[in-house]
Amino acid sequence: xxxxxxxxVLPSAAIDHFVRLDLARGYDVDLAELDRRYFAQQRQLxxxxxxxxxxxxxxxxxxxxxxxxxAYETLKDPLRRAVYxxxxxxxxxxxxxxxxxxxxxxxxxxxxxxxxxxxxxxxxFAAVVDAAEADAERCRAxxxxxxxxxxxxxxxxxxxxxxxxxRLLDEARARRGxxxxxxxxxxxxx
Amino acid sequence: MVLLEIHEPGETPxxxxxxxxxxxxxxxxxxxLVAYSHAGxxxxxxxxxxxxxxxxxxxYDRDGEVIVGYPARxxxxxxxxxxxxxxxxxxxxxxxxxxxxxxxxxxxxxxxAQGMVRIRIGERALTPVEISAEILxxxxxRAETGLEQPVTRAVITVPAYFDDAARTATxxxxxxxxxxxxxxxxxxxxxxxxxxxxxGSEGLYAIYDLGGGTFDVxxxxxxxxxxxxxxxxxxTALGGDDFDHLIAEQFLVERGETNPSIGTAKAALxxxxxxxxxxxxxxxxxxxIDVAGRKSVHALGRAELEAMITPLIEETVxxxxxxxxxxxxxxxxxxxxxxxxxxxRMPLVRRKVAALxxxxxxxxxxxxxxxxxxxxxxxxALTGGSSTLLLDVTPxxxxxxxxxxxxxxxxxxxxxxxxAHAQDFTTYQDGQNAMLIHVVQxxxxxxxxxxxxxxxxxCDIPPLVAGAARIKVTFAIDADGILTVAARExxxxxxxxxxxxxxxxxxxxxxxxxxxxxxxxxxADVELRLLTESRVEARRASLAxxxxxxxxxxxxxxxxxxxxxxxxxxxxxxxxSADRDIIEGWIExxxxxxxxxxxxxxxxxxxxxxxxxxxxxxxxxxxTPARGEPAAx
Ligand SMILES: Nc1ncnc2c1ncn2[C@@H]1O[C@H](COP(=O)(O)OP(=O)(O)OP(=O)(O)O)[C@@H](O)[C@H]1O
Ligand SMILES: [Mg+2]
Numbered sequence: 001x002x003x004x005x006x007x008x009v010l011p012s013a014a015i016d017h018f019v020r021l022d023l024a025r026g027y028d029v030d031l032a033e034l035d036r037r038y039f040a041q042q043r044q045l046x047x048x049x050x051x052x053x054x055x056x057x058x059x060x061x062x063x064x065x066x067x068x069x070x071a072y073e074t075l076k077d078p079l080r081r082a083v084y085x086x087x088x089x090x091x092x093x094x095x096x097x098x099x100x101x102x103x104x105x106x107x108x109x110x111x112x113x114x115x116x117x118x119x120x121x122x123x124x125f126a127a128v129v130d131a132a133e134a135d136a137e138r139c140r141a142x143x144x145x146x147x148x149x150x151x152x153x154x155x156x157x158x159x160x161x162x163x164x165x166x167r168l169l170d171e172a173r174a175r176r177g178x179x180x181x182x183x184x185x186x187x188x189x190x
Numbered sequence: 191m192v193l194l195e196i197h198e199p200g201e202t203p204x205x206x207x208x209x210x211x212x213x214x215x216x217x218x219x220x221x222x223l224v225a226y227s228h229a230g231x232x233x234x235x236x237x238x239x240x241x242x243x244x245x246x247x248x249x250y251d252r253d254g255e256v257i258v259g260y261p262a263r264x265x266x267x268x269x270x271x272x273x274x275x276x277x278x279x280x281x282x283x284x285x286x287x288x289x290x291x292x293x294x295x296x297x298x299x300x301x302x303a304q305g306m307v308r309i310r311i312g313e314r315a316l317t318p319v320e321i322s323a324e325i326l327x328x329x330x331x332r333a334e335t336g337l338e339q340p341v342t343r344a345v346i347t348v349p350a351y352f353d354d355a356a357r358t359a360t361x362x363x364x365x366x367x368x369x370x371x372x373x374x375x376x377x378x379x380x381x382x383x384x385x386x387x388x389x390g391s392e393g394l395y396a397i398y399d400l401g402g403g404t405f406d407v408x409x410x411x412x413x414x415x416x417x418x419x420x421x422x423x424x425x426t427a428l429g430g431d432d433f434d435h436l437i438a439e440q441f442l443v444e445r446g447e448t449n450p451s452i453g454t455a456k457a458a459l460x461x462x463x464x465x466x467x468x469x470x471x472x473x474x475x476x477x478x479i480d481v482a483g484r485k486s487v488h489a490l491g492r493a494e495l496e497a498m499i500t501p502l503i504e505e506t507v508x509x510x511x512x513x514x515x516x517x518x519x520x521x522x523x524x525x526x527x528x529x530x531x532x533x534x535r536m537p538l539v540r541r542k543v544a545a546l547x548x549x550x551x552x553x554x555x556x557x558x559x560x561x562x563x564x565x566x567x568x569x570x571a572l573t574g575g576s577s578t579l580l581l582d583v584t585p586x587x588x589x590x591x592x593x594x595x596x597x598x599x600x601x602x603x604x605x606x607x608x609x610a611h612a613q614d615f616t617t618y619q620d621g622q623n624a625m626l627i628h629v630v631q632x633x634x635x636x637x638x639x640x641x642x643x644x645x646x647x648x649c650d651i652p653p654l655v656a657g658a659a660r661i662k663v664t665f666a667i668d669a670d671g672i673l674t675v676a677a678r679e680x681x682x683x684x685x686x687x688x689x690x691x692x693x694x695x696x697x698x699x700x701x702x703x704x705x706x707x708x709x710x711x712x713x714a715d716v717e718l719r720l721l722t723e724s725r726v727e728a729r730r731a732s733l734a735x736x737x738x739x740x741x742x743x744x745x746x747x748x749x750x751x752x753x754x755x756x757x758x759x760x761x762x763x764x765x766x767s768a769d770r771d772i773i774e775g776w777i778e779x780x781x782x783x784x785x786x787x788x789x790x791x792x793x794x795x796x797x798x799x800x801x802x803x804x805x806x807x808x809x810x811x812x813x814t815p816a817r818g819e820p821a822a823x
Contacts, residue, residue, distance in 0.1 A: 035413070039413065039414075039416045039418075039579070039581075042416075042579060042581060043416070043579050046579060046581070046669070047608065047668070047669045048373065048568075048571065048572055048579065048580065048669065049575075051372050051373065051572035051573065052572070052573055062608055062668065062669070065608050065669070066608045066609060066610045066666070069605070069606040069607070069608065069609055070609070070610075072606065073605065073606065173515055173516075
């Protein structure tokens with residue numbers, strides 16, 4: 001990443017996220033280790049380290065830091081990691097054409113969504129969320145073994161399922177955490 | 191010694207970098223501060239009265255003079271229409287936003303170009319950027335006085351929740367004030383830096399920052415000098431100002447004012463603020479509003495105040511909850527909570543925050559100063575190197591307008607910055623040669639519920655059948671949280687011209703004009719400095735000559751003495767002149783006409799020295815008159 005003779009930062013190369021963060025390619029990622037590697041690299045490459053350097057070095061550092069962030073975000077998130085591993089294997093599960101692939105999956109997702117909408121109390125709402133959460137956990141466990149066995153078909157199916165569950169959980173989170181409406185100010189001080 | 195510097199082609203070295211100090215600036219809604227850090231020890235730069243805070247208030251005198259800080263604030267009641275406060279609330283805001291703030295702004299706003307707002311001050315209509323620049327100029331001057339060296343570089347803090355337009359406006363203001371922004375740092379992150387370094391803490395921390403105009407909350411992970419922001423959120427128009435407004439409204443009702451003048455409104459606000467701040471320590475009190483020839487007395491108790499503002503504090507708690515969720519954490523995971531901002535002094539705020547996190551918040555660094563101290567540390571880290579590292583996130587999602595005004599998110603909020611996203615676009619009509627891309631920021635589904643950042647027209651697309659052209663557009667958010675967009679037509683490989691139309695903010699022409707005006711301003715500043723220097727020089731020369739006359743006057747014949755005394759009288763008169771050339775002329779004249787006197791004194795000096803004194807003394811004596819300066823005894 002740095003010129004061996006003059007020490008200036010070199011352009012960011014197009015390498016895969018695992019190589020960039022110096023981790024073995026696979027679904028099992030030690031998140032503490034991921035943080036360590038990411039921090040160590042950002043310490044060297046982040047734009048804050050180049051604030052007084054030449055424009056070229058600053059541009060290279062910006063590119064490095066941007067690539068590092070993408071790699072980190074991709075590998076940190078279990079869903080994005082799965083999608084990425086499939087992508088590396090040349091498989092696109094989440095593309096537009098695949099969404100209608102599994103009618104039973106679609107029906108199940110619709111059902112859960114309705115349950116979320118119809119939840120009459122916070123505890124009912126929480127029950128739907130908890131069930132989806134448990135299901136997502138099963139997906140993650142299944143993905144670990146599928147990727148370990150290089151069973152791409154199973155990994156693809158689980159990733160698709162996990163995608164829907166994650167979307168549902170995001171929505172639930174957004175609804176629960178939505179801030180109350182903004183304060184109304186009287187007009188006396190117009 | 192550097193003989194030759196080699197640079198990349200097309201690149202110029204940045205001038206005089208090493209000479210200038212880099213400071214940290216907290217540009218607040220209510221108060222601003224400047225701090226400087228050396229060897230990891232940040233300090234707030236104070237005026238001769240020991241005051242660190244500079245109220246973010248700008249007064250425009252009738253004679254064109256601009257006053258910033260306490261003296262400006264003192265004018266609020268005498269000349270309310272010439273004093274601007276809380277301008278930060280309008281940074282990067284458009285007319286639409288201002289409508290939403292209606293009634294909470296203590297000044298008159300009118301439409302400007304590009305959906306921008308302007309503030310009417312007498313005959314002038316000023317942009318928020320220009321007004322902010324005045325505050326920055328005052329801080330720059332304070333730093334230069336305090337550090338006794340030029341200051342041209344700064345780390346400036348902004349609310350974490352500031353969007354692209356507000357960040358860009360802040361950068362523009364700095365540029366107008368002659369400051370190069372090394373980095374825009376989020377206020378809560380800066381606060382964490384000041385705390386973290388102090389305590390060497392590790393783990394998960396929340397920063398709850400409730401200031402005058404804005405609320406911010408951030409969750410950070412501290413790990414061996416790395417400050418990683420996990421999630422951030424807030425409200426750009428929620429703070430102490432809003433509490434003041436609620437109280438002022440009640441006071442005005444009690445006074446029987448239905449249609450208060452701007453002067454009366456400002457007087458009520460001032461009383462309200464005093465009441466609010468007093469009730470942090472006191473249980474109750476009475477306040478007098480004496481304006482427009484009428485006195486009214488208003489009683490308020492802390493319980494009543496708390497009832498009034500509870501909905502607003504609850505809102506901050508709700509936002510904090512959402513941010514914790516965003517970080518995929520629970521409140522109990524948070525090891526410590528740091529309080530920042532003057533409004534966190536209120537007991538109600540402390541109680542609510544403690545209840546949310548289940549822990550007593552930390553407030554041992556002055557909540558007014560902690561942000562500036564952190565900014566100074568970061569300025570030192572950026573220029574002098576450091577082992578700490580800030581990893582921040584983008585506070586708001588970035589999206590594109592799609593069919594039917596629906597937003598398609600391309601960068602999610604809380605994504606670490608810098609970040610880039612590339613997306614392919616294509617044409618939907620045969621021969622289509624231009625395309626409109628609309629970038630918005632915000633969390634809502636529809637374009638008109640989000641903030642419009644920019645509209646880009648991609649032009650000169652080669653005429654192809656519908657869907658054949660491929661245009662790759664890259665959206666990049668840099669480490670300051672500022673967006674840039676680049677486009678490339680992929681089928682022909684041609685770089686596309688992008689027409690940038692900022693939806694809000696300054697048009698490039700406006701910025702140009704302001705920079706020119708600032709340059710004139712700067713030139714006037716330089717003139718003044720040179721004049722001052724000449725005066726100092728003249729005064730020094732005349733004093734030196736006076737003492738030389740006293741010591742060695744016997745070396746002069748009466749007629750020679752008159753020449754010297756004439757020169758002396760001339761320069762003393764010239765010191766009063768406002769014309770630098772006149773002063774400089776007299777300095778030269780004095781030098782020339784008293785040369786013989788200096789030479790004679792030198793001779794005497796040598797003779798005295800040779801009369802048995804050590805050689806080094808001799809050399810020292812020789813040195814003094816050689817500079818053309820008669821040595822004072
Ligand atoms: N003792 C106090 N009790 C209650 N409020 C206080 C007290 N002292 C200061 N404040 C309030 O704190 C606010 C100013 O806080 P601060 O200086 O942190 O804000 P700021 O940095 O200018 O604003 P922002 O960070 O929102 O841009 C004002 O509204 C002021 O009235
Ligand atoms: Mg503040």
